[in-house]
Amino acid sequence: MRPEKAYLIEEASNHLAKSSYFFLTDYQGINAEETTELRKNLADRGAEFHVVKNSSLKLATKDKDISEISTHLSGHTAIVVGGDDASGVAKALGEYFKKTKKVTVKAGALGDRLLDASEIKQLAKLPGLESLRAQLLSLVSSPSTQLVSLLSAPSRGFVTVLKAKADKN
Numbered sequence: 001m002r003p004e005k006a007y008l009i010e011e012a013s014n015h016l017a018k019s020s021y022f023f024l025t026d027y028q029g030i031n032a033e034e035t036t037e038l039r040k041n042l043a044d045r046g047a048e049f050h051v052v053k054n055s056s057l058k059l060a061t062k063d064k065d066i067s068e069i070s071t072h073l074s075g076h077t078a079i080v081v082g083g084d085d086a087s088g089v090a091k092a093l094g095e096y097f098k099k100t101k102k103v104t105v106k107a108g109a110l111g112d113r114l115l116d117a118s119e120i121k122q123l124a125k126l127p128g129l130e131s132l133r134a135q136l137l138s139l140v141s142s143p144s145t146q147l148v149s150l151l152s153a154p155s156r157g158f159v160t161v162l163k164a165k166a167d168k169n
Contacts, residue, residue, distance in 0.1 A: 005056070012052050012060035015079055019047075021086040023093060023108035023120060024069065027051065028076040030102045038103060041092050046083030051076075068114055072107040086110055090124035 016022055030038070039049045054073040061069050083089050093105055108115045115123065127135070 008053055008056040009059045012056045012079075013063065015048075015050055015052070015081050016060055016064060018081045019083060019086075021081070021089075021108060021110045023080040023090065024072055024106040025049075025078045025080060025093065026076055026104045026106055027078045027102070030100075034100060034102065038096055041096060042080060042083075042089065045085060045088045045092055047080055047089040047092070048082045049078055049080050051078045053077075065112065066109050066114060069107060069109065077106070078103075080108075085129035087123050087126040088128040090120050091128065094121065094124040 027035070035049070042049050054077050057077065057079065058070045058073050080089060080093065090105075093103065097103055097105070105117050105120050107117060108120050110123070
């Protein structure tokens with residue numbers, strides 16, 4: 001194997017190893033300015049956008065038990081990886097597509113599970129990681145808030161009775 005090809009395969013493997021998910025996109029028709037804007041939007045969410053050769057990515061996925069993704073490796077392909085919030089990155093890709101009608105999502109993987117374009121759209125509809133954390137925190141803190149309120153109710157009632165008695169006299 002030529003050293004250049006080995007380098008491209010290794011680079012594709014490194015991209016796949018950066019996070020627990022990746023999305024394949026078709027970047028046909030996007031110019032340099034739009035690519036820069038998309039990369040900036042994704043970088044805000046901790047993700048990266050890389051143009052890859054289909055053949056290199058196909059060889060890189062053989063080692064990772066996701067070789068079925070090769071059916072989506074045709075045309076202009078870019079890979080989106082990185083960040084902790086797969087839902088947020090999918091949402092950013094969806095928003096960019098709505099705005100420009102460019103960079104369509106072909107497929108992806110989340111962990112060991114392959115996702116098609118419709119499943120990635122569903123993933124984009126989920127709340128973001130920060131929102132889920134806030135919901136979890138409110139669920140955890142809600143019972144303690146209710147407990148404090150419950151424990152303070154008798155003393156509050158006693159104070160109310162004393163105040164009513166004082167006002168009467």
